[in-house]
Amino acid sequence: MTMEVRQARADDHEDVVAFTSDTWGDRFDRGDYIPEVFPEWVESDGPDQRTVVAEEGGRAVGVCQVVALSAHEAWAQGMRVADDARAKGVAEAMNDACFDWARDRGAAVCRNMVFSWNAAGLGAARGVGYDPATEFRWAHPDPDVDARADANGASGLAATGDSDAAWSYWQRSDAARELAGLSLDPDESWALSEATRERFRAAADERRVFAVQGPDGTNGAALRTREYERDTEAGGSERWVEYGVGAWEDVPAAQTLFAAIARDAADLDADRTRVLIPETPRHVSDAAYAGIAVSENPDFVMAADLTGRR
Structure with a gap:
């Protein structure tokens, strides 16, 4: 099945909610913020912001957003991948698309944040090109x-x-x-x-x-x-x-x-x-x-x- 990374659309919301509703299990009282903010992300996309999804088999199986913070700095956030799409290169493909978008706008660096207890997230960040910056x-x-x-x-x-x-x-x-x-x-x-x-x-x-x-x-x-x-x-x-x-x-x-x-x-x-x-x-x-x-x-x-x- 072919995977495509594209700009997110409002009608991706249902798919995104399906694979982000239980991201953290019982770790946080409030749960994941992605289902709540995704419609706003899509609506506010523009010259300084891009929300992308990975689509496979007609449904969104991954989501990520990149934002231009200054003339040379970008910030990536909200990287999520559906459980049944893991280990298929989804995160790498979305991350590459975000890096390309940021670089095309003049960014020399792209940063993100990972909770210190999220070992899987830290490993994934290193795997797609991030290095430790600070804590x-x-x-x-x-x-x-x-x-x-x-x-x-x-x-x-x-x-x-x-x-x-x-x-x-x-x-x-x-x-x-x-x-x-x-x-x-x-x-x-x-x-x-x-x-x-x-x-x-x-x-x-x-x-x-x-x-x-x-x-x-x-x-x-x-x-x-x-x-x-x-x-x-x-x-x-x-x-x-x-x-x-x-x-x-x-x-x-x-x-x-x-x-x-x-x-x-x-x-x-x-x-x-x-x-x-x-x-x-x-x-x-x-x-x-x-x-x-x-x-x-x-x-x-x-x-x-x-x-x-x-």
């Missing part, structure tokens, strides 16, 4: 309008809104090195792209930037990326606020930074927050020592160099 966790400071850093540990430090100071610190921080210079993309949820000076300045103008400063200069930085409503299993909703990256020099700086983020989130009436931080023993333990909840597992970012592909 991160989520820190979850509770929104608190009265949050204050530990007076004994963070004396003399304050979080300001100086975007250039925040950018300058970010550039020289070990967080930037560990994260390969990446932070949450401001336009594409769950995607990471290069954190630029313009990104820090835009965040200061449109949202919020934090620079932890004291007598010795700047030693911490963060930026707010987005706010959104998320449905809960109980039928209600929660307001989430995301911070594209958190970087700091030591525990007092972390305490000051997270306290400022907690106050900012409370001002936005947030129920939950998440801050992208490097997956290193220092950063994770600093956050824990500062009393901040941290996600149980890291996430891995993979990257494929497109410059040598023809």
